[in-house]
Amino acid sequence: MRRQLTGYTYILIGTALIFIAAFLIKHNLEESAAAGSASDKMLEGVIEQMPGVVLENLSGDMPVVDVDGHSFVGTVEIPSLGLLLPVQSSWSQEDAKYAVCRYKGSMYDNDLIIAGHNYSEHFGNLNRLNSGDEVIVTDMNGMSVYYEVTNMETLGAYDVEEMEAGEWDLTLFTCTLGGANRVTVRCESTGKYSETGTAPDVIKAAEESKHIRR
DSSP: OHHHHHHHHHHHHHHHHHHHHHHHHHHHHHHHHHHHHHHHHHHHHHHHTSOSSOOOOOSSSOOOEEETTEEEEEEEEEGGGTEEEEEESSOOTTGGGTSEEEEEOOTTTTOEEEEOOOOTTTTTTGGGOOTTOEEEEEETTSOEEEEEEEEEEEEETTOHHHHHOSOOSEEEEEEOTTSSEEEEEEEEEEEEEOOTTSOOHHHHHHHHOTTSOO
């Protein structure tokens, strides 16, 4: 009898764990979809405020625009992942629910760090990048700077000094599932920039992007 009760207990515990896991998966999928929708909406507002031609300004502070009460410094595009995302001017856990954020640095000083949650529509697939993959950052003057992935790292969640260490032109990072570590992508500038006076490259990218909802 005791063995039978023990068996029933294990079955009940196993069933409960399955339901909890299913609930968490459903919650994560819904949260990711909401984050993707919010980011796409804000991307439209950022693109609408891009100038008609590229303006020359690669010094000083990165210009900032407001979209729905959030401040943005431009966009980040990762063609191999099919991503074109608006970049908020500063990082906070709350703001990151809507769009990726500048964690530190500047495109102009070649030390920009961009952070994002691991939603599939944000930075959740950074671990799929490979050396040589292209990353494009565009400021609100329409100037695009082209980078390539040169190094992939996994850092601890509290390794702030290591995150900011090195002379990388661009760093992208996100937390792993559970938040124990950070997937960290290091990039170097290829030396390619948008040509001043031409239409911003990001305008064409936005026209072709799945992230602009029509």
